């Protein structure tokens with residue numbers, strides 16, 4: 001009997017499946033791809049897009065166009081729940097879609113538990129599309145005044161974001177921003193010392209401030225507060241504190257590991273049975 005395959009998300013992990021979609025359709029199966037954006041952005045080039053090294057078009061995959069060209073159905077939407085017993089997936093809009101088989105690639109997200117209030121002038125480094133919003137906002141403000149921009153986090157994404165914000169605010173007509181990295185321990189603590197030294201030298205050369213042992217406790221528009229009580233007034237704040245699994249599995253009552261990631265067997269199948 002012909003089946004309905006639903007692909008939840010069309011990110012990096014689903015790329016090969018997406019490029020082979022036609023093979024499912026040719027066998028008579030129905031394929032639906034559900035994703036909150038019509039495009040998927042390549043994260044490795046996201047900071048470079050922020051700094052204008054790449055255009056958005058150069059770093060994104062046209063998910064809707066590819067799916068439809070191959071004979072599949074694309075549904076624009078965010079999955080909020082999977083009812084694995086009823087084999088039905090629910091979307092933010094309130095609609096639901098029945099499936100025979102679901103393959104999940106809903107990615108990870110930046111935790112928001114430190115953030116209080118709305119996300120005005122606060123930019124999480126995922127989804128990558130948000131970096132484009134940040135770029136527009138920085139260009140708008142930095143053409144009028146000198147900004148202070150903070151990046152909370154100390155890993156490679158924080159370093160890449162800092163460097164690209166530097167490039168963006170050194171462009172023609174821009175007022176050079178003050179850029180500060182607020183790292184909980186050291187910058188790039190999990191990298192070899194040689195890599196760390198090179199990254200730090202590159203940041204120092206550009207006058208990017210590095211604050212290590214800076215344990216940020218709360219973030220709200222315009223202000224970052226450390227556990228020690230010290231605060232930082234910032235016009236724009238990036239949050240690059242790492243990622244956690246998408247909460248959709250835990251919220252759907254599907255077995256997860258301790259961090260909320262989908263629990264799988266060695267065939268990457270859910271271990272609910």
Ligand SMILES: Cc1cc2nc3c(=O)[nH]c(=O)nc-3n(C[C@H](O)[C@H](O)[C@H](O)COP(=O)(O)OP(=O)(O)OC[C@H]3O[C@@H](n4cnc5c(N)ncnc54)[C@H](O)[C@@H]3O)c2cc1C
Pocket residue numbers: 008009010011012013014034035036037040043044045046047077078079080105106107108125126157246248
């Ligand atoms: C700034 C930055 C730079 C990075 N640079 C690198 C790098 O240089 N090299 C490297 O190896 N890794 C890099 N990473 C890490 C990399 O992004 C991840 O490891 C990779 O994206 C994980 O792939 P994935 O397929 O699990 O998820 P993703 O590729 O993130 O795909 C998730 C998909 O799920 C969709 N989705 C999300 N929620 C829902 C929902 N509720 N319903 C339906 N669809 C949903 C999204 O739209 C997306 O299409 C970087 C990350 C960041 C944030």
